[in-house]
Amino acid sequence: MTTSYNKNVAQAQSQTTRNVVEEFNGLDTDAKLAWLYFVYEKMGDTITPAAPSAAEPELAPMLVGDYLQLSDEEQLEIMRDIVDCKDTAYSRAYGALKENNQLFIWYVWAEAMGDTVVGMPDNYESTEAINDLLAQIEEIDFEGQISILRTIAGEMGYSDVKPIPTQAETGKTSSL
Template identity: 75%
Template sequence: MTASSKKTVSQAQSNETQKAVQAFNALDTDAKLAWLYFVYEKMGDSITPAAPTAADPELAPLLLGDYLQLSDDQQLEIMRDIVNCKDTEYSRAYGALKENNQLLVWYAWAVAMGDTVVDMPSNYNSTGASNELLSQVEGLDFEGQISVLRAIAGEMGYSDVKPIETQAQTGKTPSL
């Protein structure tokens, strides 16, 4: 069994935001990728200031540099690997980032789509579930939108770093 960066406690605090994260998780891989693209296309002006100003692009040279030199097929496979938490070089690089930097990666990729990043297929039709989720997230306030996006971004990628067990799990109090 492999480890992934899937978190057991979502950053999405309200019922609405938790439902949005669950709805995203129910989508298939390509629908998730399309949804992320549509989020940045439709809501980019409102959500992008939060990620880039709170992130450091120099922390992701593999994802924001080397990645751009790859073929469309290679880029798409890397995106799919990250969404599916596969143990690959790029998925590990993504999984090692904090959520703001992960959002910056998706933002940079969305901005470069059709230029240096593989574009959305022209014949792609989004699903009803994807459209409904997009509307649901658009209806959230800014904090709710960012909460959903951070939770989604943070559940992707691969990491074999395990969360520290809580006192409730170990039965021991932490010591200095």
């Protein structure tokens, strides 16, 4: 399997979408997970149709099937490992997927939260930073929202696969 794209080239292209991604990256691990949860809670009806229709769930049996059989503590640790790009089996499985499949994973998990996926603690209180980021993404059009989520999802997980250097970088033409 290969990585989804050159992680040095952001999918979020406008300054507004890049700002949201930067602010998201400034959150701690659990705040990132909470933000993703709230995004799917508040805007799931508009965001989620893009992910399942373009995804290939059969590429992620470990993250869709096996994951749902784990304890809440194990699931939360896996989510944290993926957000923190740790070198673990689940984080590698996630990092090997393309962005649409990565978004699909978060969609499946969000849909199952509180049921077969660990839910938000009942006493969790959102922070001002999370609320500000939610307000920002709600003001962005659908394409911008998806580009933000693709960028965020694509930056998570672990992969040691590097992008292939371009001709400009190597000075060599490709051989046939």
